[in-house]
Amino acid sequence: MNGDGVEALATLPAKNDCDGGAVWQDAGIPLTTPDARVPRKDARRAGPAYQGHAMADRDLLDRAFHRVLLTFIERGSAPHYTELARDFGLAPEAGRTLLHDLMAAGIPAWLHPSTELIASFAPFNNLPTHYCVSVDGERKWYAQCGFEAAAMCWIFPGKTVVVEAPCLDCGEPLRLTMRDGEVLAAEPETMVGYVSLPPKEWAQDLAFA
């Protein structure tokens, strides 16, 4: 992938993956904001006013990203775009646009097909997965995947995070306990992780990866 504007973006996969951002950004493509869809040569012509606008949009993406994670933390599920709109004082349609821009920003997240509902937003999943997450004994979250389960502790600093899942081979339970990045317990201790796709291909189908 190479290029500098809308043509290059059009060649990108529709879905991001656990490191979709890496793929997009390694290709030299800016984080997608409404302005980033404009070829850079046009952006340069637009001058300082355009650039200032782009910065504001990126700030809004930062705040929207943060808002989505906080909503997951608080209630165990993702916000609807109308909630994002309300939180940021936007009209519902602007909230919808914001959601789409956020999901296209190279983060490991995607919408449920044919909907505008967040399906997955790393490290969380909005649809139940087999990676059930408990924090200080409260069980109401799901991890996006087994690897993101290991990153869940960063979302709950200082707290004990327990991930419980069945082994996909035998159905017997797995239990991973972490706090602030430290593995406190792994049951069984022989636990391993496996992914059949190399990272550089994750962006092609994150849900599969």
Added chain:
Amino acid sequence: MNLFRSEEHARNWQGYQEGAAAGLQPLSAIAAIWGADRYRERLNGHYVSSARDYLPQVAEITARVTGGNPFWKR
């Protein structure tokens, strides 16, 4: 990306691919990679803007814990 009770269980899984054996990693490696700033900084309030800055570190950690295996090259 899944967790298994052991390497043997992962290899027995119907989704296991012999050609992608390097995708099998100990839990310590998974915890190390997913302990990079790319994953731990998500609540910093400027994550989307900063995402690119985290790439070198996660690439370095990944290369270190996987022994530089090309499968894990980002």
